[in-house]
Amino acid sequence: MIKVMDRLLLFVYSLAVGAASVFAIVMAAGGFDADWLKNAVDDIIGEDALVQTLVIAIGVVLLLLSLRIFIVSFKRSGGQAPSINQRTEHGDIRISVDTVENLALKAASRTRGVKDLKARVRAADSGLQIMIRAFVDGDTPIPALSEEMQKTVSELVQETTGIPVSEVSVYIANVTQAPTTYKSRVE
Structure with missing residues (x-):
């Protein structure tokens, strides 16, 4: 305000x-x-x-x-990076949103067939909402690839941060084209 x-x-x-x-x-x-x-x-x-x-x-x-x-x-701004705060019996834990995004990218990159990734994280009352934007190679069926990515991201982020993940949305932006290699012909 x-x-x-x-x-x-x-x-x-x-x-x-x-x-x-x-x-x-x-x-x-x-x-x-x-x-x-x-x-x-x-x-x-x-x-x-x-x-x-x-x-x-x-x-x-x-x-x-x-x-x-x-x-x-x-006046100094309270320019702290956005973070997710947790209270434990020993005190407060603050995890930056960038950290969670990097964890999500790390987990999503383990999925075969994924080429380029971007992640966004929002904290909601029900847990973290993670949005993954990916380019795929087109060799793996997209529904199976998406489900695997959702499961991997959800498990890794939840296990590493201790924060429940309520949703992992996957948006397949495009299919990347593999570089075409031409064999030279010797005559």
């Missing part, structure tokens, strides 16, 4: 600074009549309390936005 609010504030601040920049450029290029500009400044400084109050309010808002953006720019 705070990140969304900071982005909104940055957007509003950018618009305000952009509008002020365009005004300054047009003013410096002689785009405004000098008498009109003098009258506008006199109105702001003059006796019209409503205009003065409006200018002060806009100035205060822009100052507060500037301070917020300044503070956020120096």
Whole structure:
């Protein structure tokens, strides 16, 4: 929620600074009549309390936005890698999502006929949801290959991490073409 609010504030601040920049450029290029500009400044400084109050309010808002953006720019983000947390009787265990993805890739690569793999892991209440994207060689039946990969990935990840695996989805993206070799003919 705070990140969304900071982005909104940055957007509003950018618009305000952009509008002020365009005004300054047009003013410096002689785009405004000098008498009109003098009258506008006199109105702001003059006796019209409503205009003065409006200018002060806009100035205060822009100052507060500037301070917020300044503070956020120096604030350390809690940029920890996404992880899966477990509580045991001895304490907490945190396993990064990258670790689980690499375990899934390791297990999936053991399946014969698989050529190129990518994995994504999501933690759900029911357990880990693992999505495998693979290219296959086309020599092995895809349903059998997929089932073997699901079983291998599920067992290895669950055994290694101790986290239950609720689902392993396999997406066969394509069939790879084996490089064609030509025998040279000697005459």
